[in-house]
Amino acid sequence: STMKISVPPALLSILLRGSATTYASAFSLSKASTSFLPSTVADRAVPSSSAFSSIAINNLRGGSSLNMSAERPFNTWTFDKHCETMDWTPAPEASLSAIAADAGSLDDADLVIVGVFAPAKDDKDDDEDGDEEKELDPIALTGKAKELDEALGGALTELAAENSKAFQNGGSAGTMTPAMRVASPGSKSKRYILLGLGAEDKEKDVESSTIIKVAGAVASACHDQKKATSCNVLVPSNIEGGSALQDFSTAFYSSLYADNRYRTGKKVELKAEDVKSVTLLMEGGVSDDAASSITTGLNVAKGCSLTKDIVNAPHNVLNSESLAETAKRIADESGGSITCEILGKEECEARGMGAYLGVARGSETAPQFIHLTYKPSGDVKKKVGIVGKGLLFDTGGYNIKTAGMELMKFDCGGAAAVLGAARSIGANKPEGVEAHFVVAACENMINAKALVPSDILTASNGKTIEVLNTDAEGRLTLADALVFADKECGCESIIELSTLTGACMVSLGLKVCGVWTDDDDLAEELKDVSKATGDKSWRMPMEKEYAEQLKSKIADMTNLGGRYGGAITAALFLTEFVDKKKPYAHIDIAGPVWDDKSGATGFGSKLVTEWVRRQGE
Numbered sequence: 001s002t003m004k005i006s007v008p009p010a011l012l013s014i015l016l017r018g019s020a021t022t023y024a025s026a027f028s029l030s031k032a033s034t035s036f037l038p039s040t041v042a043d044r045a046v047p048s049s050s051a052f053s054s055i056a057i058n059n060l061r062g063g064s065s066l067n068m069s070a071e072r073p074f075n076t077w078t079f080d081k082h083c084e085t086m087d088w089t090p091a092p093e094a095s096l097s098a099i100a101a102d103a104g105s106l107d108d109a110d111l112v113i114v115g116v117f118a119p120a121k122d123d124k125d126d127d128e129d130g131d132e133e134k135e136l137d138p139i140a141l142t143g144k145a146k147e148l149d150e151a152l153g154g155a156l157t158e159l160a161a162e163n164s165k166a167f168q169n170g171g172s173a174g175t176m177t178p179a180m181r182v183a184s185p186g187s188k189s190k191r192y193i194l195l196g197l198g199a200e201d202k203e204k205d206v207e208s209s210t211i212i213k214v215a216g217a218v219a220s221a222c223h224d225q226k227k228a229t230s231c232n233v234l235v236p237s238n239i240e241g242g243s244a245l246q247d248f249s250t251a252f253y254s255s256l257y258a259d260n261r262y263r264t265g266k267k268v269e270l271k272a273e274d275v276k277s278v279t280l281l282m283e284g285g286v287s288d289d290a291a292s293s294i295t296t297g298l299n300v301a302k303g304c305s306l307t308k309d310i311v312n313a314p315h316n317v318l319n320s321e322s323l324a325e326t327a328k329r330i331a332d333e334s335g336g337s338i339t340c341e342i343l344g345k346e347e348c349e350a351r352g353m354g355a356y357l358g359v360a361r362g363s364e365t366a367p368q369f370i371h372l373t374y375k376p377s378g379d380v381k382k383k384v385g386i387v388g389k390g391l392l393f394d395t396g397g398y399n400i401k402t403a404g405m406e407l408m409k410f411d412c413g414g415a416a417a418v419l420g421a422a423r424s425i426g427a428n429k430p431e432g433v434e435a436h437f438v439v440a441a442c443e444n445m446i447n448a449k450a451l452v453p454s455d456i457l458t459a460s461n462g463k464t465i466e467v468l469n470t471d472a473e474g475r476l477t478l479a480d481a482l483v484f485a486d487k488e489c490g491c492e493s494i495i496e497l498s499t500l501t502g503a504c505m506v507s508l509g510l511k512v513c514g515v516w517t518d519d520d521d522l523a524e525e526l527k528d529v530s531k532a533t534g535d536k537s538w539r540m541p542m543e544k545e546y547a548e549q550l551k552s553k554i555a556d557m558t559n560l561g562g563r564y565g566g567a568i569t570a571a572l573f574l575t576e577f578v579d580k581k582k583p584y585a586h587i588d589i590a591g592p593v594w595d596d597k598s599g600a601t602g603f604g605s606k607l608v609t610e611w612v613r614r615q616g617e
Contacts, residue, residue, distance in 0.1 A: 073264050076316050082365050086322045088329075089309050091302055092256040094222065094272055098245055098280040098290045101144050101234065106281055107151075110228035111179075113193045113221060114145050114156060115214065115235050117200035118171035139169045139194075143283050144234055152192070155180060160194055170196030174213035179225060191225055197236065206239050211247040212534050219255035222272035229276050237284035242293035248280070249297025254304050254602065259312050296428050300609055303424030304602035306330075310416035311593060311600035315393040315409055320360075320441040323392060323412070324368035327419060327439070331372060334426030343369035351488075353440075353480040354458040355465060359473045360442035362397060362450030370415075371484070372422050372437040374612075381432040382615045385491030386608055387481045388418030389474045389498030390441035397444050397470030398452050410600065411474065413593035414497035415439040417604025424609040432616025436489040440477040444470070456555050459483065461577055466555035474500050475573050476559060482577040482584075493522065493583040495611065496574065497604050503566035504588040507540070511592050513603070514540045516571035517585035525611065526585060535607035536592070540567065547572045 077083045106112060116139065139160040141149050149156040160167060163177045175196040183189040195217055198210050222231055256271040263269070287293075310318065310326070324342050331340035348357055348369050360367035370390070391411040395401060401408065422437040451457075455467045457476065460483045465476065478498060485491050504514045515537050517523050523539050530537040546568050549561030557576065561569030571586045578584040592603040 074261050082319050083317050083322050085325050086313050086318050087261045089259055089305050092253055094275045095277045096249055096252060096294055098282055098286050100285045101281040101283045104281055106144055106148055106232055106234055107190060109230040109232040111191045111225050111231040113195050113218060113233045115195045115197050116170040117197045117236060118169045120201055121199045136164050136169055171199055172196055173198035173210040174217040176217055193221055208247050208532050209534055211244055212251040215248040215251035216255045219252050222275040227274050229274055231275055231278045233280050235280050235282050240284035242287055242289045245290055245293040246297040249294040250300040253298050253301035257305050257308060299427035300424045300606060303420040303609055304605045306423050307416040307420030307602045307605040308600040311410045311413050318392050319365040320368040321365045323441045324370055327370045327372055330423050337429050338372050338374050338426040341371040352460040355476040356440045356480040358451050358457040359444055359476050362445040362447050363443040368441045370439040370441055374425050374435040376431050378431055380434045383434045383492050384615050385436045385485030385489055385494040386418050387438045387485050387496040388414035389478055390415035390439040391474055392443050394444045395446060397450055398446060399469045399471040410594045411499050413499040413589055417497050417608055420605035421608035425612055430613040430616050433612055435612050436485055436491055438481045438485050440481040444473045463576060464555040466552040466558045468558045468560040472560045474498055475570055478574055479577045486578050494578060495585045497587045497589055499590040499593055500588045501567045501570050501590060505591040508538055509591055512536045512538050513587055513589040513592055514538060515585055515587050516540050516542050518542055519583040522583040522585050529607055529610045533606040533610050535603055543568050
């Protein structure tokens with residue numbers, strides 16, 4: 001039914017200064033004529049007071065309509081329903097390409113970056129490194145850089161000399177001079193920058209860490225030099241090959257990441273938004289696989305971007321179900337190389353996953369056990385498992401955290417690294433390896449059903465766990481995830497990443513992850529991959545004597561050791577859920593997953609991606 005309403009002008013004046021709730025309740029009181037209202041309102045049939053508040057009130061103010069719940073800038077929950085999807089940050093729009101230096105003109109771009117090596121160091125130089133006042137010899141440019149310098153009347157040499165104290169002739173990789181503008185009659189001015197590549201060493205290939213720094217510097221220059229739409233980068237002949245281009249591409253695109261999903265208006269910050277193209281002019285020539293190497297690097301960067309997105313996402317966006325939707329999307333965009341399986345409460349109960357479900361009982365959303373499977377197009381040489389801790393938010397449970405809870409959205413850092421790597425693997429499609437990506441997703445929250453200290457849980461391998469502390473919950477979810485990767489997937493080798501302990505952060509700081517494994521070969525693999533990707537790691541002791549701390553009076557084990565060696569006892573706990581004969585590594589990434597200044601770092605995604613790729617060789 002409908003009705004027309006009438007409000008005395010004096011009351012109307014008061015109401016128009018009030019709230020939407022006031023409008024709704026007040027307008028429901030009067031049922032007379034509406035002759036004093038504007039015709040656009042008086043002619044409307046108003047089915048309810050709430051409808052009037054959203055339509056008529058704004059007409060009374062002279063507007064066209066009033067949406068009392070303005071369109072949200074991002075997907076999130078409503079009062080009655082959790083968020084079901086998480087937005088992804090789009091890839092940067094700038095294109096990256098590589099050509100032989102002889103095939104193009106170096107100075108046909110708005111921004112020209114000239115890479116230069118410093119002279120090789122000798123022992124005498126090392127002894128004098130502390131002498132900051134030592135005068136440097138003039139920079140010695142070679143090849144295309146020398147030709148350009150001569151064309152500019154020695155301006156590049158002067159640029160290096162004027163900034164010699166900071167630039168040091170390019171002795172530190174990633175250092176840059178200020179931009180030098182050169183104007184030519186009838187054409188747009190160009191900007192020139194010298195980019196340090198470190199000390200030259202003709203007997204060694206340039207290390208990945210150097211390439212990463214250099215690519216990050218190029219990305220920064222593209223961002224800082226506003227209105228430059230094109231950029232050429234001169235790369236000396238010492239740097240060549242597909243691996244260097246892949247590393248450069250990954251670092252370049254990763255450096256352009258900007259999470260604007262939760263910003264609006266002028267708060268949106270885009271990186272290098274003016275730059276449309278970046279061209280690497282390679283003095284050593286380009287290989288046939290140059291374009292594919294750049295694409296491979298971009299795909300790795302996309303995985304890192306997703307890792308950052310997941311860690312950055314707040315809990316009102318990211319929960320077990322929106323993370324499961326993210327996993328489905330990874331499979332969908334893989335072109336069929338990845339399949340997605342999501343186990344719900346019933347499937348987990350049927351497998352006896354009591355440790356995982358014990359934690360999940362406190363969550364608002366249903367448990368989502370994520371299993372992504374990558375299969376190559378050819379023969380499988382090895383089947384591997386990658387498990388990630390997927391606590392979307394960690395309050396500590398009934399052993400509630402008393403400080404730092406606002407950072408506990410990053411407790412899904414392991415899952416983020418694993419899913420980011422899955423995205424990269426699905427795009428790059430490495431041969432010879434079958435990979436199983438496993439995440440037991442839930443939150444550690446407080447409600448009437450939540451886990452309490454002294455509960456005894458039974459994991460899916462039949463082992464019982466006495467819960468001494470609900471804030472040692474991540475290892476409980478990982479227990480069932482490891483059993484699944486081991487027994488159900490039949491993985492031959494397993495690595496697991498988790499933001500597990502503050503003790504590891506105390507030991508190794510905020511830049512290095514800890515690696516615990518009894519398998520020396522696996523330890524060496526991870527060490528080599530860590531060096532290649534820049535995701536720093538350090539092998540930690542697996543002191544078996546500390547397992548005494550996990551003894552329970554009434555169950556097979558407890559979920560918490562004593563005060564000392566907490567990172568070690570956590571690793572020892574997890575080994576109880578993997579076949580002792582299988583290579584297994586626990587990787588604690590609690591420190592490097594987050595940066596207090598910039599937020600999520602994307603740590604772990606590159607490490608996992610490269611480790612999986614190498615397993616198929």
